[in-house]
Amino acid sequence: MAEAVTEASLRRRRARARSRLVGVLIAGSALAIADQMARWAVRSAMPAGDRHAIAPGLSITSATNDGAALGLLSGSGRIVGVAGAVILPALALLAWRRITARPAAAYGAIMLAAGALGNVSERLVRSSVTDYLDPLRWPPFNVADMLVIAGGALLLSAVAPSETDARASEGG
Structure with missing residues (x-):
């Protein structure tokens, strides 16, 4: 009997987790589309280069960034794009076990x-x-940068080892 209850509660927890994950996927997709x-x-x-102030200290600016974040590595846009296309799936594979075990990690991913x-x-x-969001005293960026x-x-x-994880691995 206890086994059936445990199995049923595990199924409910998994269903709730899937439901939350679907919600986050939808929200992430909506943000990416809006961006x-x-x-x-x-x-x-x-x-x-055109700029329109929308609030004190914040403008909408038409800017392009052909390098990495914050204008670093200027002129290397395709190289940065290819590197990102290779690194992103590799990081996802490396973090998969932690992502599936911790909902916050899944949301962050x-x-x-x-x-x-x-x-x-x-x-x-x-x-x-x-890039189009241009705050005072900071390089322009976009919503995708905020998501990253x-x-x-x-x-x-979420995946960083906590003190509890460290104590558990030490056997104490």
């Missing part, structure tokens, strides 16, 4: 993947990325 639409709108409606996919796909097609940073931080915090 691509914003990039298209900026490229279509604004000449390069999905956010990271959605952002990276947006940037990598544009780099491979255009050799550069369209937030998702990466969430993923790292």
Whole structure:
């Protein structure tokens, strides 16, 4: 009897986890699509370098980045795109066990993947990325960049060994 109850509760937990994961996949996809639409709108409606203030300290700017994050490695857009296309799946494979064991890691991985996919796909097609959010005293960026940073931080915090993990592996 206890075995049936345990199996039933395990099935319910898995169903809830799948439901949450589907929700996060939908949200990540919606953010990635919104980001691509914003990039298209900026490229279509604004000449390069054009800037429109939308709030104190924040502008919408038509900027392209043909390097890595924050303008590093300028002129290497396709190389950065290919590197991202190779590194992203490799990281996902390495982190798979932790991702499946910890929901926060799964959410972080999905956010990271959605952002990276947006940037990598544009780099491979255009050799550069369209950045449009331009805060005061910071290089322009896009929603995909925010997803990469937030998702990466969430993923790292979820898979980093905790003190409890360290004590358990030491046998204490």
